[in-house]
Amino acid sequence: MKELRFDAVVIGAGAAGMAASLSVSKRGFSCALVDREDYMGGILLQCIHNGFGLQHFGEELTGPEFALRLEKDVRAAEIPFFSGTTVLSIDSEESGFSLILSSAANGVFRASCASVILAMGSRERNRGNIRIAGDRPAGVFTAGLAQRLINIDGYLPGKRAVIIGSGDIGLIMARRLTLSGAKVEAVVEIQPFPSGLTRNIVQCLNDYSIPLYLSHSTLRIIGRDRVEGVEIAPLENGAPRLEKAFTIDCDTVLLSVGLVPENELSAHAGISLNPVTNGAFVDSTLMTSVPGVFACGNVLHIHDLVDRVAGEASRAGESCADWLEGAGSGKKRAEVPLKAGANIRYTVPSTIDPESKTTVCLRSMVMLDRGILKIMRGGAEIYKKSLKWVRPGEMISVEIPAGTLGVASTAGEPFEISLNAAGEGVK
């Protein structure tokens, strides 16, 4: 079996993988970029709408444009790209890692490396994951699959659609289907608030007068061969009011009910996963529980902006290069756990180094127009920040300057981060 050797292998050539490989390569290390598809760019290529790049490139781009910018840099850096290639396994070895890969072009081969960056992205939650009952006809698609079919393959999935879930892809697809000549009958969201970005509610639903049913549960899908309708009911006190159930006729159902990091490869490699995010537990350098393996982008936790993905991936690439420079030490740093406190679903990373500058990403569980974010340690408040327009659907990223957290003399205690409405709780 053919064997190749690199300093680092980056798995996944979407925004995260491309940005991470660039950081590694800039620091002079050899790096291979691997993707299952025949092209770089990942899901960005089917996101033909605009709204990308404002943070990372300082201008508004479409998905393919965003991808192309990164791809040009990857090509210029002459980073070897293995397209149409699936990583079958990652095994730890004394000197690093041994990967087995498979492709039609190169066959089954081995790649050994000192470091691995996981950038495999995510998959869409499907009907089974949210247990929608009813018939199982043709015409039920995840929103991303429908997006792919329309934007890349040029096929219309159906003429009358109901979109279940108000995730960003679903909202974007409501507009896309409408512009393609299909009628979107409704977007149905079980929560009392949309799960997608506010701008997408405005630009994709309101602008096209597409009804959004909040606090509505999908009871069942109807249709033997092809979808004929969806039965929904309003939720009251957390339970569907069956006597108020009604059916919306349609021939297509799109599901936009969230993304799940695609971590089966990581799990097989012995990397410990956070059951909240379904991504790896990482330290402040984005290193997983397996020393030398880093994670970034949607495989780590689900982002809502690709700009943040690229930023996080650049940091993972830098950390990987730092690790390669210090190769031989082979040890993880001692860090302090960071716990999710009141109203916080999770944080990434899950441990931090109080001495260094740290970026903490987190998700709120509540909607707040004005909130106060606090980091406590051993009962003492050591960091505080005001936040505006806090929404569960919008990730919060906080940069904590070096030294800020190092002041508390409470070694051994974890940090706890919490979020409350401004003007309530601890002073």
Added chain:
Amino acid sequence: MNRIYDVAIIGAGVSGAAIARKLSRYRIQTVLLEKEADVSFGTSKANSGIVHGGFHHNAKYLKTRMEVLGASLFDQLQRELGFPFRRCGIIVAAMHLDEMRVVEHLYRQGVENGAPGIELCSRDRMLLLEPKLSTEVVGGLYAPSGGIIEPYRFVFSLVENAKKNGVTLETCFKAASARRVPASDSGADAQLWEITAADGRTVRARYVVNAAGLQADAVSALFGAEEFSITARKGEYFLLDRLAAGCPSRVVFPVPSSVSKGMLVIPTVEGTTLIGPTADMVPDKGDLATTAENLARITASARMLIPSVSERDVITSFAGLRPVLEEDFYIDMSKKVPCFVQVAGIQSPGLTSSPAIAEYVKDLLLKDGLELSENPEFEPYLAPPVHVRNLPPEERAVLVSQNPAYGNIVCRCEEISEAEIVEAIRHGHTTLDGIKFYTRAQMGRCQGGFCSYKIMKLIMRETGMSAEEITKRGGSSRVLEGEL
């Protein structure tokens, strides 16, 4: 279609397929007629996938004799046909002492039936046999011969082998009418059955086997044979991901109730976990819908047995319908019309019994005068389809160097290569579901979210079909509206 067959089998579920394969050993002409777009698309695709342990039913029933004999034939069949099957053993777990009375009854029944190796187990033995069992278990029963099987793959391999040995398969053949016609090339008295399909195709045969599952009553009526009524009992299931913590190493049954064997936790041969089924009579034989209430019941029941079963691991749910006639199978020559074999009411343990049912039907035909001489060219073996996932890397490398399409992984969740999908298509599985059941592509955790468009393109490339012609499972289950 002028060919005259010796036997026409209506229904390519597990019974019809097993009969077809059995008859392909002899020098006769057999045709297998299936109303759906592919074989195994009815009851045979959506059941528990178990080769039963021979203790659930009383010896007085035909189905019990079929079950015990059928179960014993699977090792030989697997050697010949290579379908996924493993004798992982079956346990019945009693959760309080009262239930042990029922378990003891099952044990005695099993011994009487000749179930191999069956034993009664203490609490300790149960936990040793299945460490994931609830610690509330008080004891139970162990049937080591019980096993797990991929039912559709079993049917596919039976049909493929039957075809290899000369059996003709007609899909999308929905019998619409039947009549006796004179056999043109023989004496004046000789008559044949002529079956006409909804689309006008006709088939003539000396004998007809009614293995039409849920529609066996309608088919019997079509031929003017016995009147009976098949009702549908629905079983709903959840499928859990490969990585599920709640996957046991044996099939775990609760203690049965008077109406059903209860809801089980089943490790599938492929490493996923199946929980269910419910058992509800439904008036509509097309009703394959799942219900929220039942799905909630299934998880609750499964967790009573294996507490680590988690809703987080659910990747899909589905339902299957069992054709229920009376308590027992009905397998016999029609007393009302000539040359017509009834194979009806084949509910559980139908899959387990199928090899024995085939034997039984063969004997019925023989007794009725069908001449069966061994076909010296009969080829019992079938090369099982390649699954790159199951090969060590070195072997995989060799395979890919011979055919690069084995290197291109199309279905990431189940690790199915382009070559495997192409093989399915070339074997005639041209619907998305047919390819799913043949290859497992789209059967994993993303449920086709990433690979179904790739599979559609492969179908178009291999068959020349247009996008609009592609269906989920035939009929009007069209997947796409068309080009933009």
